[in-house]
Amino acid sequence: MGKNFCAFFLPSRSLKYNYGGIKELVPKNENIPEYPPVGDEVEGEADPTYSKPFPTPTPVPFTPYPDYTSSEYRETHEGQYVPCESFIDGEVLKASDPPSKVYAGIPWRKPDAVIGSAELLGLDDTVCWERDALLGPYGFGDNTTLPLHEDWKNTTTIDFSGVNWSRLQDECVRRNKGRFNPSPTHAGSIPIWTPPTGNAKRDMDPQVDIDSQRGTDSQRENSTDISKYQSRTAVVLRAYDGFKFAPEDVVNLRRMITELSLLSGGEYQIHIIIDVKDFDVPIWADETTYQETINKVVPEEFRGIVELTNEPMMAASYWSAPWHDSYWSLFMPLQLFSRRHPEYDFIWQWEMDMRLIGNHYHFLEGLSQWAKKQPRRELWERNARHYIPSVHGTWEEYSAWVASLYPESNSTVWGPVLPANVTAIDPPEPPTLTPEEDNYEWGVGEEADLITLLPLFDPIGGTWNLGNDCKVYDEKDKTPRRAAIVTASRLSKGLLWRMHEENSKRRHSCASEMWPATACFHHGLKAVYAPHPMWFEKDWQSMTTIDSIFNGGTKGSSNVESVFGINEHNFSGTTWFYNSRWARMLYRRWLGYDDNGGGREWDAEHGNMCLNSVILHPVKSVTPANEH
Structure with missing residues (x-):
């Protein structure tokens, strides 16, 4: 192989x-x-x-949703699930009867x-x-x-x-507020500007110190303890001010909001970040300009779920970082979004040109639950291959075959892998000195800080054209790193805040498709490639x-001499x-x-x-x- x-x-x-x-x-x-x-x-x-x-x-x-009324569910979850029946004014959507239907069976010879x-x-x-x-x-x-x-x-x-999808999502969360953590972790005191319409939010001063939030809060972010509060996840779609919302885009967004947010009782919430590429538009000057910019781009029914960003804002927010543009630093707006929205434990980076044929809740929960079950021993090594x-x-x-490729002691990743002169931010501590002493227990039941949809590979020495784009580490060419092509991924709040500190205080950064994976690699966080x-x-x-x-690299992996490049x-x-x-x-x-x-x-x-x-x-x- x-x-x-x-x-x-x-x-x-x-x-x-x-x-x-x-x-x-x-x-x-x-x-x-x-x-x-x-x-x-x-x-x-x-x-x-x-x-x-x-x-x-x-x-x-x-119906892929849990039986929210069962005694088993109620015993392990806080609060009461309240159906969000108000689908559209004048229409009723029962949580027990989703509008979309499916066919039993598959076409012959599929x-x-x-x-x-x-x-x-x-x-x-x-x-x-x-x-x-x-x-x-x-x-x-x-x-x-x-x-x-x-x-x-x-x-x-x-x-x-x-229809106002923002109002419907917010009302659904309000009905189910007893299910969610009433005091989510917040990194520092970030001033938040909210227009009277409630349609947009702005981070005025993102340069804050998260040191005071370490300890109890960060330990809770990486804890394997099962909280009875239901976690919340934002799905953030990314577009720009020249994007044309076609009718098919509208249908897709309606379905995503219904399947993920309304039918789950607010477990997920859909947002859109619009990158304003026309720097001459003073989107931060006043509320009117901000809202007029949204109105020119976005269909009326979705305007309440939109927030704006632009490259000058990234430059102001991360002035010391080497990159601020939407290509090299795609995750900067997501990092700031997470700090404005501490209620979300996880955020899915999504793209307007992705389409799921199937049920979004079923798909994302499948990835999440599988990633949660994965042990950390030889995880990075399994991640590096197409299954x-x-x-x-x-x-x-x-898994046994991958393990057999690394028989020598301490030959696999076990804890943070750090560049020279860099310290990890609150890394989770391995329970044993070596992976051989662990019986594939560490990590089982632990939420993944990063879920990717393609392998996490080592680009050093390969032909991928962005593989050397990590800055400003002391040893640029030797900085340990990982990458995952296509930025669609799920990131935890703890990962996003560490990425924020690396950008804002340490001047560290990597090209977008390397940045979350490399931050996980350096800080010992749990990253999982989900083989969909x-x-x-x-x-x-x-x-x-x-x-x-597809696995043409070292030891049958996607590293180095790989398909990537x-x-x-x-x-x-x-x-x-x-x-x-x-x-x-x-x-x-x-x-x-x-x-x-x-x-x-x-x-x-x-x-x-x-x-x-x-x-x-x-x-x-x-x-x-x-x-x-």
């Missing part, structure tokens, strides 16, 4: 059963996946036939994921998602708001005019070929990467466009396309209004 292979291997053919409709559904356990190869199946064999008639599909409710595993993360891979059942309640198919096809029918009767089940076997087999399922567009024939390319073109035909070509094509075909063989005639024969839960990136220019 992990031998460096020809980086320019070209897959031979497209997998035709990546595209299946609701007229072809079969139970998951009866499906024979087209790919990866199963048993003695070889290329050129005739397709297996399915002897039974396909059942008539009927969508059913999908390929399995090549990288990652739904089952491993607790994601339901026995169902599939079709566009009308998933998006219809939010305006999909309404020709007045989403005219993707002139003949699509209006599938919702809800009138979204006048390929058909090559690595079960997760237990994979990734599908491939084409037949690569040999699974060892895929392993040799000059070999990134290999991600083009996958469902997740910043340069994936197939992600947008797959999404548009799922929506009913005629991309790559889809369209109305195909739908009539096969039924609307149905996909397993999958996160897609990048999905740009879905509709003409979003071409920018």
